[in-house]
Amino acid sequence: MTIDSTAPLGSLDTGPLEELSQRVAAAAPEFTAMADAIWDDPEMRWEEFRAQDKHQAAARAHGFSVTEKVGGIPTAFSAERGTGGPVIAFLGEYDALADISQEAGNPQRTPDPANISGNGHGCHHHLLGSGALLAASVTADYFEAAGIQARVRYYGCPAEEAAAGKTFMVKAGAFGDVDAAVTWHPTTMTGSRQSLTLSYSQVYFHFTGLAAHAGAMPHLGRSALDAVELMNVGVNFLREHMPDTARVHYAITDTGGRSPNVVQAHASVYYVIRADDTRQMRDLQERVENIARGAALMTETDLEIEFDGACAEVLPNEVLERTLEDVLQQLGPVGFDATDQLAATEFAVGLDEREIAGSKRRVGWDPRDGRALHDDLAPYQPEQPRPQMTGSTDVGDVSWVVPTVQISSATAALGTPFHAWQTVAQGKMPAAHKGMIHAATSMAATAAAIVTNPGVLAAAKQEHTDIIALTPYLEPIPDGVVAPPLRVDAHPTGR
Structure with missing residues (x-):
């Protein structure tokens, strides 16, 4: 089976999009509150016990069966709901970064006086995990109501920051029966085109x-x-x-x-x-x-x-990206309003003007455009070389063992440096919540499109198989190496 790459964008059947949007909107307050609670209590890699507890409690409350300590890792888990059909995975994260505590909503450098740890969610993983679990819950609800045979599985993934928790999970075989994986990452723009990353x-x-x-x-x-x-x-x-x-x-x-x-x-x-x-x-x-x-x-x-x-580096899947782009074309961009733009402008004042201009060019805007938040969709240009970023993500290893798609969704002002206090400060603002809700809707609709459109999943898996046949997955972790929490002499912070 093949997917018609010449069909107009937005032509894929995303019939349940309106219903999924309504379901996401109804469930969103619970999950944005969870994101805020995790922002309030930022935990470092391998130590995300309280964040994991919140995720597990929410998953159980929404009818998921939880498997703890996936891969033997104390802060990794999976949660599954549904029977029969393909296994569609949603990937979530919840780890923070050290020494970037910041007062919520404050565009001036002011560490949060209530934050004893000094950590901060400078990559918006508090939104990432909460949004992915929201999407998984809504997708499972929709499949059940529609009588669709599929299993929705959420993975709570620890230690993405400088530790690659998913890589250890992949090595332990945690994704062996997954048919497709859907995830997202908070950023300063919204789009479907996956950038290349570094191993x-x-x-x-x-x-x-x-x-x-x-x-x-x-x-x-x-x-x-x-x-x-x-x-x-x-x-x-x-x-x-x-x-x-x-x-x-x-x-x-x-x-x-x-x-x-x-x-x-x-x-x-x-x-x-x-x-x-x-x-x-x-x-x-x-x-x-x-x-x-x-x-x-x-x-x-x-x-x-x-x-x-x-x-490992990310292995993009063109079939799944096209499916996601079809969803975005019908869903549209994040619905930021004038109040959101004004609040983001206050942050933009303190940001590097060259970074702001570069960000605007990358999304196809004139650098003189006065908007601070990306309320548009980044151009989808599959004929152009993929953008190369010099960062890394352990989503890469998942993408080598299962077809994977990842949306970028705007949660902060254009030009905001991630892994920095400016990102922490914007993590509880209404714009950040809107970006998370938009991502959850996009992920849920993409998962539904993968399952309900004949040929999409088969074509995505064939594309993946063809690439692996030419370039097999090279495991970046040597045999015998286990995650830091599992080492007898490990430092409490995972070193």
Whole structure:
């Protein structure tokens, strides 16, 4: 079976779209309240116990059967409803980021005085998970009422930020019986075209030396901190000799102490290594590891390399994207009003003008357009090369084992830097809720279109099979590596 790619956009049968929109609107207050509650209590990767509890309680209340600790991971779960037919998965996230606490709705830098943790939802995952569960619940309601045979499964996915929880779930076989996956990501624009992402790995380098009096007996010491610094210098020289789109970042997580008159006997540095695909990433990682080995040799220190996690690049599915685009053409953009635009304009005042102009160009607007929120649909241009972003997502690994589609939905002002306090500040605003509700409607309608339109699912699976036959999935996580919470000696924060 094939899908007619020449048919006018918006021609796909999305008959239940109006009904799904009404169902989403009716259920939305419960799920936006849950999103706000998770925003109020931001938890870091692998530690999202309270967020997970909220999601599980909502899933059970809506008739889903919950399976806890998917893949053996304490904060991963799945929830299923329905019988027979294909399995349609909705992917949700709920982890926050460190040190970006911000007062809700405040466009001036003001950490939230009620936030003890200092964490913040700087990527709007509080909306992502809540919106995906809203979509799953409404889709299950619709299938049941219409007598449609299908199983709706929601995955509560932990640790997307710098940990790749879904990759560990994929490796554990959690998606083995899924027929198609639908998800979304909050952003500053609304559209169906999936950007290409980078494969990445994250690795700790722990150096151990010998302590000594730095003034009286420095010759007896072997500095682990020197090893970290030499490694960083070596990697800086490497940057000239790696692909343009590759990225290498680091953070010194252990300096060995605060006394300069003591030779540091231990020090650690944490690296994130990104490249176009998993094979390139692995090659680059090996070069970084060799530099670390050289630094240990130069300083006569011992080196422990601790692999922390990884994810693959995203594999887009054209059939499912076309289906999503058909839904968007009939649904239209997020319904922001003048009050939303005015509130977003207050944030835009403090943002980088070049980023705002670039964002407007990417959605096909004149940079001088006065609107701060994207109340339009980004151009759907399948004939153009896909945009390449230099970030990463563990949705990539799911997309290599099951046909996957992801909508971008506007929840913040154009030009807003994600992973920053400005995103946190906008996370509970009416515009953010509207973006979440729009995404939930889009996901529910796309899932319904996949199940009820003859040929869509078969064509999506055939496209996926054809690509995998030519380019098999290369697992980014080596055999034997388990998620940080499952390691006996794991740090409480997952390191």
